[in-house]
Amino acid sequence: METNRHDRILLAHGGGGKLTDDLIRHHILPKLKNDTLAELGDSAKLNLTSEKICFTTDSYVVKPLFFNGGDIGKLAVCGTINDLAVAGSRPVALALSLIIEEGLEFELLEKILTSISRAAAKNNVNIVTGDTKTVEAGAAEKIFINTAGVGVRLPGVDLGCERIAPGDKIIINGTIGDHGMAIISQREGIKFESQLQSDCAGIGELTCKLLECSRGIRFMRDPTRGGLAATLNEISRDSGLSIEICEGEIPINPTVQTAADMLGFDVLAIANEGKFVAIVSPESADDCLEICRNHPLGADAGVIGQVVETRDVPTVELMTRIGGRRIVQMPYGRELPRIC
Amino acid sequence: METNRHDRILLAHGGGGKLTDDLIRHHILPKLKNDTLAELGDSAKLNLTSEKICFTTDSYVVKPLFFNGGDIGKLAVCGTINDLAVAGSRPVALALSLIIEEGLEFELLEKILTSISRAAAKNNVNIVTGDTKTVEAGAAEKIFINTAGVGVRLPGVDLGCERIAPGDKIIINGTIGDHGMAIISQREGIKFESQLQSDCAGIGELTCKLLECSRGIRFMRDPTRGGLAATLNEISRDSGLSIEICEGEIPINPTVQTAADMLGFDVLAIANEGKFVAIVSPESADDCLEICRNHPLGADAGVIGQVVETRDVPTVELMTRIGGRRIVQMPYGRELPRIC
Numbered sequence: 184m185e186t187n188r189h190d191r192i193l194l195a196h197g198g199g200g201k202l203t204d205d206l207i208r209h210h211i212l213p214k215l216k217n218d219t220l221a222e223l224g225d226s227a228k229l230n231l232t233s234e235k236i237c238f239t240t241d242s243y244v245v246k247p248l249f250f251n252g253g254d255i256g257k258l259a260v261c262g263t264i265n266d267l268a269v270a271g272s273r274p275v276a277l278a279l280s281l282i283i284e285e286g287l288e289f290e291l292l293e294k295i296l297t298s299i300s301r302a303a304a305k306n307n308v309n310i311v312t313g314d315t316k317t318v319e320a321g322a323a324e325k326i327f328i329n330t331a332g333v334g335v336r337l338p339g340v341d342l343g344c345e346r347i348a349p350g351d352k353i354i355i356n357g358t359i360g361d362h363g364m365a366i367i368s369q370r371e372g373i374k375f376e377s378q379l380q381s382d383c384a385g386i387g388e389l390t391c392k393l394l395e396c397s398r399g400i401r402f403m404r405d406p407t408r409g410g411l412a413a414t415l416n417e418i419s420r421d422s423g424l425s426i427e428i429c430e431g432e433i434p435i436n437p438t439v440q441t442a443a444d445m446l447g448f449d450v451l452a453i454a455n456e457g458k459f460v461a462i463v464s465p466e467s468a469d470d471c472l473e474i475c476r477n478h479p480l481g482a483d484a485g486v487i488g489q490v491v492e493t494r495d496v497p498t499v500e501l502m503t504r505i506g507g508r509r510i511v512q513m514p515y516g517r518e519l520p521r522i523c
Numbered sequence: 524m525e526t527n528r529h530d531r532i533l534l535a536h537g538g539g540g541k542l543t544d545d546l547i548r549h550h551i552l553p554k555l556k557n558d559t560l561a562e563l564g565d566s567a568k569l570n571l572t573s574e575k576i577c578f579t580t581d582s583y584v585v586k587p588l589f590f591n592g593g594d595i596g597k598l599a600v601c602g603t604i605n606d607l608a609v610a611g612s613r614p615v616a617l618a619l620s621l622i623i624e625e626g627l628e629f630e631l632l633e634k635i636l637t638s639i640s641r642a643a644a645k646n647n648v649n650i651v652t653g654d655t656k657t658v659e660a661g662a663a664e665k666i667f668i669n670t671a672g673v674g675v676r677l678p679g680v681d682l683g684c685e686r687i688a689p690g691d692k693i694i695i696n697g698t699i700g701d702h703g704m705a706i707i708s709q710r711e712g713i714k715f716e717s718q719l720q721s722d723c724a725g726i727g728e729l730t731c732k733l734l735e736c737s738r739g740i741r742f743m744r745d746p747t748r749g750g751l752a753a754t755l756n757e758i759s760r761d762s763g764l765s766i767e768i769c770e771g772e773i774p775i776n777p778t779v780q781t782a783a784d785m786l787g788f789d790v791l792a793i794a795n796e797g798k799f800v801a802i803v804s805p806e807s808a809d810d811c812l813e814i815c816r817n818h819p820l821g822a823d824a825g826v827i828g829q830v831v832e833t834r835d836v837p838t839v840e841l842m843t844r845i846g847g848r849r850i851v852q853m854p855y856g857r858e859l860p861r862i863c
Binding site: 193194195196197198200201202203204224226227228229230231233234235236237238239240242243244265266267269270272276278279280281282285311312313314316317318319322323324327329331332333334404405407408409410413452454513514515516519520521 | 533534535536537538539540541542543544564565566567568569570571572573574575576577578579580581582583584605606607609610612616618619620621622625651652653654656657658659661662663664667669671672673674676744745747748749750753792794853854855856859860861
């Protein structure tokens with residue numbers, strides 16, 4: 184069936200003329216509407232509550248575009264919010280940039296924009312500025328999304344690996360590996376695919392609550408690409424301290440574990456989006472855990488290990504369920520392209 | 524000749540593990556080094572001089588990657604700086620996000636990063652945060668770059684189309700069409716290609732000087748995609764006023780005009796990057812022009828027309844050299860994909 188050419192994105196929609204204007208005014212703006220964006224200036228003008236800000240960027244190339252628990256739009260909003268959140272700021276504004284392959288169905292674009300809009304509203308941020316480019320069929324795969332973000336740093340909060348000390352506890356706010364295994368299993372078409380669901384969510388509300396209620400938080404990071412293994416290795420390297428985690432304490436959804444075992448992946452190295460690792464002082468661990476467990480995104484939170492003195496080189500070690508110890512390596516990287 | 528696999532980007536360079544870390548620490552960081560970026564946090568922490576900021580984003584998909592007068596890296600820095608500049612801010616920080624096709628030569632990546640570094644230094648901004656993704660061969664074309672930017676709004680400066688009044692003068696800081704015609708002619712391989720050079724440059728220094736010295740500036744915009752024709756139509760529509768420009772006053776490089784005529788393009792609709800249109804009060808026009816002409820990026824500046832009352836609908840009209848008048852339409856958009 185031949186489709187009407189207005190059902191699909193044309194190269195000319197990126198040409199900067201009338202069609203670009205139509206695309207922005209009739210398809211993008213109605214979905215994302217807010218006063219700042221509606222000005223359609225070269226830049227958004229923002230009046231923040233502080234001149235101390237966090238600033239971040241992430242491009243999203245996830246494949247498939249839609250997966251159990253989310254889609255590229257929700258991911259692009261939540262991922263950038265989370266980078267702002269774990270750095271100790273309250274996310275306030277996002278910039279949205281689309282690279283669209285000629286021929287993309289408008290229907291698909293609108294589904295993604297609806298998802299972006301919902302995720303932004305849910306996380307109390309506005310899309311305040313944007314950009315749209317088109318490329319020829321074959322020069323990109325459907326759509327790539329970049330979101331950059333600005334957050335206002337929480338007063339009195341100063342997170343950094345240099346603040347970490349031996350004895351500090353390691354908290355994670357829930358099960359690991361859900362996002363990555365949902366994507367991989369969907370790509371592989373394995374049979375329990377439908378039981379796997381991405382944890383894709385914005386954690387800014389929870390991290391702000393934690394940072395406002397507790398002064399014992401030393402450092403936070405979200406274990407996305409490279410998973411918990413990469414994040415803990417980075418923290419160990421940057422703090423110069425070693426880390427011990429207990430296999431039995433790491434929350435893992437059994438279906439995620441089964442899927443990972445079946446496909447030969449280490450859950451520790453699988454990407455998350457909706458999780459944070461927090462390094463907290465020993466005396467604040469219980470309070471932090473309680474704050475987490477009272478929030479929908481922290482119901483499965485747990486203390487998974489602690490920071491210890493380094494004997495030789497900073498190392499991440501896993502205490503296995505059967506009483507052994509193994510080094511958790513920095514993943515090499517072969518694992519998974521296009522997971523986010 | 525078989526190339527060593529480390530000569531090229533692998534998918535695993537985007538995996539979030541050891542290879543991503545190598546790419547960032549050994550290839551990207553040394554080129555762009557500054558204290559904020561070197562922290563490699565999830566977000567950059569910035570202490571600005573004001574909580575009134577501008578925030579913008581642009582993705583760059585220009586083809587070819589290297590062209591007379593610039594390359595995708597220089598363009599990505601200058602383009603985003605210019606969006607901040609024309610909104611009335613001093614650009615201070617950029618976020619850099621790369622989407623790289625598997626197989627891209629490291630040598631090419633390093634050339635682009637060197638160019639980014641030079642352009643950032645020249646324009647007095649830092650790349651403070653970034654992201655790197657890889658996609659399979661064929662899923663993108665070599666490299667796409669996103670830059671988002673933060674600028675600090677100049678005190679007392681308030682630009683907006685609602686401030687424009689009949690009688691205001693229209694200033695442009697130099698010749699139009701250079702960027703677009705350099706790209707197109709290089710793609711078409713036309714014979715005087717080597718005489719065409721992109722105007723790609725960062726105009727933040729000049730716009731800051733103008734805004735600091737003159738209170739008569741009502742509005743500025745950079746005529747990128749869609750060229751001068753799109754920008755003037757946008758200004759006319761958003762202000763509700765009409766615009767008259769004089770063909771004989773518009774600075775155009777003769778080679779650009781010849782190339783455009785030969786290939787059937789209207790120079791008014793061709794993209795620029797390094798130009799701004801400023802709408803200024805009649806009494807401040809001479810001062811503004813002098814400030815421009817004393818700056819290397821404003822040597823060919825001129826008053827090209829003026830704002831007039833609207834009789835029927837807001838219209839942009841060109842007074843031709845031979846005494847005629849023609850409507851300058853909003854370009855439709857077919858013109859030119861991947862020009863920036």
